[in-house]
Amino acid sequence: MPVDIAVIRQSWNVVAPVADRIGVHFYAKLFADHPQLREMFPPAMNAQRDRLLHALTQVVLNLEDGPGLTEYLGQLARDHRKYGVLPEHYPAVGRCLVHAMRAEVGPAWRAVYDAAWIDAYRFVADVMVHAAEQEAAHTPAVWPAVVVGHEMRGRELVVVTVEPRERYPYRAGQYATLQTPVWPKVWRQYSIANAPRPDNRLTFHVRVVPGGWVSTALAHHTRPGDTVLLGPPRGAMLLDRASTRHLVFIAGGTGLAPLKAMVEESMWLPERPNIDLFHGVRRHTDAYDLPDLMALRSAHRRLRVVKAVSDDPADPRRERVIDAVQNHRVTLDGDVYVCGSPDMVRVTVGQLRGLGVPPRMIHTEYDPGGAAAPLVHTA
Numbered sequence: 309m310p311v312d313i314a315v316i317r318q319s320w321n322v323v324a325p326v327a328d329r330i331g332v333h334f335y336a337k338l339f340a341d342h343p344q345l346r347e348m349f350p351p352a353m354n355a356q357r358d359r360l361l362h363a364l365t366q367v368v369l370n371l372e373d374g375p376g377l378t379e380y381l382g383q384l385a386r387d388h389r390k391y392g393v394l395p396e397h398y399p400a401v402g403r404c405l406v407h408a409m410r411a412e413v414g415p416a417w418r419a420v421y422d423a424a425w426i427d428a429y430r431f432v433a434d435v436m437v438h439a440a441e442q443e444a445a446h447t448p449a450v451w452p453a454v455v456v457g458h459e460m461r462g463r464e465l466v467v468v469t470v471e472p473r474e475r476y477p478y479r480a481g482q483y484a485t486l487q488t489p490v491w492p493k494v495w496r497q498y499s500i501a502n503a504p505r506p507d508n509r510l511t512f513h514v515r516v517v518p519g520g521w522v523s524t525a526l527a528h529h530t531r532p533g534d535t536v537l538l539g540p541p542r543g544a545m546l547l548d549r550a551s552t553r554h555l556v557f558i559a560g561g562t563g564l565a566p567l568k569a570m571v572e573e574s575m576w577l578p579e580r581p582n583i584d585l586f587h588g589v590r591r592h593t594d595a596y597d598l599p600d601l602m603a604l605r606s607a608h609r610r611l612r613v614v615k616a617v618s619d620d621p622a623d624p625r626r627e628r629v630i631d632a633v634q635n636h637r638v639t640l641d642g643d644v645y646v647c648g649s650p651d652m653v654r655v656t657v658g659q660l661r662g663l664g665v666p667p668r669m670i671h672t673e674y675d676p677g678g679a680a681a682p683l684v685h686t687a
């Protein structure tokens with residue numbers, strides 16, 4: 309049965325305003341009817357509810373884009389394998405979702421919405437089950453990884469290195485989701501700070517976020533020998549290996565991680581490009597990776613590394629990282645990669661656009677649509 313896009317869109321006018329309540333209702337109903345599913349989810353459900361609503365919105369907005377929607381749902385399904393989702397769970401989810409929508413929308417809900425959503429959900433479930441099955445044929449759902457390095461760099465920043473037991477296939481610039489034994493079922497995304505290595509080891513730069521469960525666990529309750537779990541690699545901020553164009557990397561704080569991985573990858577290219585790597589930090593003491601960056605610098609003659617300090621009272625030349633790029637008269641004639649906090653990325657990209665850098669040359673971890681939430685966050 310084809311999905312009735314017009315009816316779904318119409319229903320969205322009454323669903324969207326009460327979407328938060330639908331999220332709460334949906335999970336309450338799901339766990340009441342299927343208590344065995346509760347243990348698949350984290351203790352705190354706020355983020356989970358946001359993800360559900362985000363996914364629903366993506367489905368509704370992209371119903372006309374068949375291939376794009378299939379790609380999105382496939383990625384969602386591959387990500388969900390780590391939660392232990394099985395094909396038999398999907399019908400229960402569909403029933404509870406439609407029930408929650410009907411209940412929260414109230415009298416404005418029409419009978420035709422039921423049928424349209426049941427069809428739409430069936431389509432979503434079919435695509436996801438198929439994608440998960442295909443992936444399961446050759447890829448694990450999770451990668452157990454032993455912590456082999458744990459180095460505090462300052463009080464609230466840790467550099468963690470792990471060694472997955474099986475080969476972890478990823479590209480420089482991507483990120484992984486990670487779970488520690490301290491908080492089962494709680495996953496957080498962290499960019500991988502090194503290009504793939506023969507020893508299969510991955511390094512993460514983790515700033516402790518106040519109240520952040522996983523970042524605190526990694527910094528203060530994790531030791532070499534512990535085992536963490538990794539979900540599949542994700543992210544599309546990658547190097548164009550065929551290009552020899554000048555590369556400018558602009559990092560804010562731990563946003564350095566994926567850009568450092570890309571610098572490493574660029575060192576294998578047959579024709580190494582010229583690279584400018586700017587690391588923006590608030591204070592001098594926040595430049596947690598400077599010795600490593602300098603080591604990289606001495607191995608790569610075409611690499612320039614610049615530290616920009618924005619808020620250090622001891623430093624008269626306080627500059628935002630984008631100001632440092634301008635002050636060093638960098639020619640912005642190639643690809644520019646920007647990574648850091650959402651605000652930092654927004655401000656920096658705005659400045660780059662103002663300087664005439666074409667949007668297609670600016671690469672970030674953000675939804676190309678622009679206004680949407682960042683695709684990666686760490687906590």
Ligand SMILES: NC(=O)C1=CN([C@@H]2O[C@H](COP(=O)(O)OP(=O)(O)OC[C@H]3O[C@@H](n4cnc5c(N)ncnc54)[C@H](O)[C@@H]3O)[C@@H](O)[C@H]2O)C=CC1
Pocket residue numbers: 483498499515559560561562563564565566587588589590616617618619628629647648649650651652655656673684685686
């Ligand atoms: N793949 C990704 O997208 C990754 C993103 N991140 C994000 O990067 C951020 C790093 O945070 P911290 O290490 O605490 O660094 P931070 O927030 O202390 O900032 C470091 C630099 O960014 C600049 N900055 C911050 N806010 C700015 C703004 N509104 N406008 C212009 N410049 C600004 C600061 O001046 C400083 O130079 C986190 O939000 C983290 O989630 C980190 C790793 C990977």
